Amino acid sequence: MIARTTAKPVQAPVIALDVMGGDAGLADVLAAADMxxxxxxxxxxxxxxxxxxxxxxxxxxxxxxxAAETVHTDEVVLGTDKPSQALRRSRTSSMGMAIQSVKDGAxxxxxxxxxxxxxxxxxxxxxxxxxxxxxxxxAALLPTLKNDSVVxxxxxNTECDTENLVQFSIMGAAFARTVLGLDRPRVALLNIGEEELKGTEEIKEAAALLRSVDLPMVFEGFVEGDKIGQGNVDVIVTDGFSGNIALKTAEGTGKLVTGLLAQAFRSSWLTQLGYFLSRGALRALRAHLDPNAHNGxxxxxxxxxxxxxHGSANIRGLANAIGVAHDLVxxxxxxxxxxxxxxxSARRPHTPLESTVAEA
Known part of the structure; x- marks a missing residue:
């Protein structure tokens, strides 16, 4: 059993890998682990x-x-299974047993x-x-015009209250300090405007609380959806409903951009020549937008x-997800x-939230 102590850093992380999950076959999952x-x-x-x-x-x-030991099971959680079905096989499926390994300290x-x-x-x-x-x-990484941002x-969670948003901000900042190597990541709440009076009461109350306490982050207030890709903040916090839409929109926009470029470069012999001259830059763009580069x-x-x-990740993408787990450990x-x-908790104001918002 793994000792749960914070006295010493972990020198040899142990990763429990569900080799049956996702679209990739077992061979690709193990090839990713080898990588x-x-x-x-x-x-x-x-x-x-x-x-x-x-x-x-x-x-x-x-x-x-x-570097590996095998824990046998023939049972797998299918992509079509409901969470309730997966829970009934929590101790016998490859996914459930991998999570149980973490719980047991293995x-x-x-x-x-x-x-x-x-x-x-x-x-x-x-x-x-x-x-x-x-x-x-x-939480995951999203590519921007500058460095990656945590979202x-x-x-x-499709619906979140004030406490959830504050807790997400604290967790997101800690995550960013690890995966982005930042001492004080810049954190912002996703909102319909940057003005302090914009947004729901939950968002405004969360902002007031985050402004009131000194934490290892720089709270930047609010960020609008069209500013996510600019990379001016390191952590973007929102509820799961809006966050999932933002992520899928960003992924779709990336595919739109690369698709339009492909169409444009095929339109004439001059544009094909332009592609030949700029293919290095285009390869760099494609690599930057590749979901496998930000997988995990x-x-x-x-x-x-x-x-x-990601279920459709390739070998490199799966290896990157394992790398994320390694770094977090x-x-x-x-x-x-x-x-x-x-x-x-020790520093937060003890005044009612309504007063905090009014003062802000």
Whole structure:
């Protein structure tokens, strides 16, 4: 069992991997794990899935074989399964057993490319929320004109109150300090305007609270949807309904831009010549917008780390999701969140929220 201590940093993270989740086959998932093992030589794995098939692939992947143990199961959570169906097989499916490994202390984090709703339900029921967190949030990276930005919540909670938004801000800032390497990330709430009087009462109250307490972040107030891609803030906080729409809109816009460029460059021999001359820059643009380069959404706020890989991610994308789990474990993001929550609780104003908003 893994010792749950914060006295020493984790030197050899153990990742519980659901090898049956997502659109990629078992072979691709294990190839991604092997790629991650090459990047992080101290990384170790618990591979949850059919032992015979895993053994056949490991015979071709000696590096991964030396760093992994297999936990056998033939049961898989399908993409069409409802969360209630997944919960009934929480102890026998590859997804459920990977999360259970984290709960039991056999692994530091779980990674799955499977059914998002099932993963969230299994994670919440098994791991529960941290002290001071009412609901977990799904956080991921979004490419911008500058550096990547953290966005949360991306769909775990369709409706959020003031406390949820404040907690998401604290968790998002801790996440950004790890994955973006920032000491004081710039945090903003997604809103319909940047003026202090704009938005719902929940958003305005959350902003007032975040302005009132000194935390390891720079609270920038509000950001509008058309400013997300500018990269002027590092963490964008919203409810899961708006966050999921923002994420899908950004992904769709990226596909629109690359599609329009492809059409334009095929329209005449002059534009084809232009493509030939600018193909290096276009490859860089495509790489920047590639979802696989930003793969790995994290369920923050649980008593254990769970990383969700995009179901259609390729081998490189899956390896990146495993890399996210590795970095969060090594940097002890859960301890960061717990400490920031404790500091906020000790420093927050004890006046009613209505008075705080009025003063702001």
């Amino acid at each position: 991650a093992a090459e990047r992080y030589p101290k990384l170790r794995f618990r591979l949850h899935g059919p032992q015979d098939r895993i053994a056949a692939e490991l015979a071709r992947l000696p590096r991964l074989a030396a 692994a530091h984090a779980a990674v799955s490319a499977g059914n998002t709703g099932a993963l969230m339900a299994l994670s919440l029921v098994s791991l529960r929320t941290m002290k001071g967190i009412d609901r977990p949030a799904l 949360l919540d991306l769909g775990a 959404a994290v369920l923050l706020g649980l008593n254990g780390l769970v990383v969700k890989s 090594v940097d002890n993001v859960s301890e960061r969140i717990a400490q920031d929550l404790a500091n906020f």
